Amino acid sequence: MNPVKRRSFLKTTVSAAAVSALPSAPLGAQQTAAPAATVVVVHGKDIPKMLAAGIAKLGGWEAFIKPGMKVVIKPNVAWNSKPDQGGNTHPDLVRACVLAAEAQGASKIALPENTCHDEKSTYKISGVEAALKGTKARLYRPAKGDYKQVDIPKGKVAKSAGVPKDILECDCLINMPVAKHHSGATLTLSMKNWMGSIANENRRAWHRDGLHQCIADFSTFIKPKLVVIDATRIMLTKGPQGPGDLAHPEEIILSTDPVAADAYAATLFKKEPFDIGYIKLGHEMGIGCGDLKKIAIERVEA
């Protein structure tokens, strides 16, 4: 632990010194000072506006979706829980993203989601089904035939998994979890959200084989272009199903680095990111940066 700390300390102090001492330094020098990851945190009340503001900060939708692309959004819509209970991704956020994808000219928008509760009821109660009315997005629970078994070459424990074909074949993958307490994994954030995509037998196997390592293993394989974490309201207890105690940070968290997004989101729960197994492993395996000191957090009000 110690050498890592020292190194990171050195880096941050050196880069801070560089930035402050040389405000007009040449480009090369600035790049060594550049943070390992950027997380955009948008605070506000109007969810579509918040998403638009956050995306603008990341370079606009053009950076993610080009006309004709197949887009997959992975919300967390697993439980028979109402929007204000914080068990699922907020329907307004899902809708805003789908509308943006349509506006960008996406050829296909799919939302495969393996619910934990009865899917008909879950899609309805969560408000997501209604939110998608009038759009061309398809929200569905993958059937057995919709999965394809894939290898995870860099996985240490999880070596393969069944993944919905839509996810494998898409051009733009957006991970859109809700941040909430989780009894088994401490917190559900973006990396954990993929457990709602993989086949049930893999999900069960991951619990047997070591949950955090398997979550990190899968993230060596799956590469979302964009992570949007819904932290408009967060469930602090009784997760993942709830109902539990709520807090209202009124934030959405955007990043292209899932580990960094998760690391920031963990702080909303007053947790050290590296106390959460999969964030620590994700950082160590080089999936992204979980070290808050190296993450640039850009705050936006919307």
Added chain:
Amino acid sequence: MFTRRNLIRLILFLAFALLALGLVPAAWQPWRVLLPALSPLLNLGGATAAFAVGMVTPFALPLLILPLFKGRFFCWRLCPMGFAAETVSRLNTRNAGLIRRVPFIGKGLALVILGSAAAGYPVLIWTDPLCIFNGFFSAWRQPLTWSSCGTALGFILILAASLAAPNIWCHRLCPLGGLEEMLARLAERLRARGPGSQPPATDAERVKVGRRVFLGFAVGGVAGLAYGKVKSAAAKAAAFIRPPGAVDQNFNALCARCGNCMKACPYGLIFPDLGTSGIDGLFTPVLKFRSQNESQEQFCFQECTACTQVCPTGAIRFLSKKEKQQTAIGLARVDKKKCIAWEKGEYCVVCQEFCPYQAVIEVDHKDVKCPVIDEAKCRGCGACESQCPALPIAIVVEGRNPQTPLSAPSPQLPE
């Protein structure tokens, strides 16, 4: 053969078959109770035995009133089971007269059913033709196994009997036919008392009929009472899980094996029992969660009351969503030796994640959260069992018979 009469019967046959098969829009599904509920034997027999009048009770009226004026109109013109039996009977022309030597057993059957129902334990209620018809078509499911189609047996037996001895079912064996026949005769006799009609039956005849009816009732009553006494020792209460709303005391007697609850379950959790609920519980409905059905990944969903809406006899009472969520059909048990949290110290508590009633308590054991069941909250819905990652499954639901109403509030109830 293709007369108008047969065309109507064919249409009815197909309509009721589609209804029983569940090949109708979702909103119509609860109407699968209609056909079996038309039979006064199932409907009134059940209501009498259970001391409960339900929403389906009025469905029994048509077949009580119709025979008074039209004889066995229902049997010859409408009954889908009768249509099937008659059609098959036509295939055998050589033995057409075979049934002449057989007495009308159906009349006795009807009396025994009603007599025993009055005693609280209707015996032989499952011989009702409408329930047998329904049981055949509601048995089809994916995947079909020998044990999953137990309720289809009666229909096959009737057709086989009709092939061997034409018309034996409708004319000799059918208890509903027997009831209709008796009601028709009763009406005839009452009309005969009116002015200007045939001479009334002699006293001797009347006594004979009265004696038979009394005897049938008495035999039924004694059988019912005896059955109630013997039955109690039959099965271990924890060995089987009944659908929510199942009555406890006389379930095996009340259940007509019509297969409605099994087919109504959107998750395919309910199967015909093969003996865990006692010998007399053959083909009665029991729930099989994942430990008994490997491919099952669903559980008795807290928002669903489908099976409670379709019972024609009241063996399964109608439950509101609130009542369902307060009814414990079973109790989950954790086997610590198999549990990956208790035994291997892995992060898991998937059971706690999935429990809709927050009935799994987490306790710290060697720095890992481990599951313990809160018996006051566990409804036995099987959510924990449906996704337990342990091999073999470490959390298994056992039955609670009688089903206990819980006072602990359900977190699922709308506020």
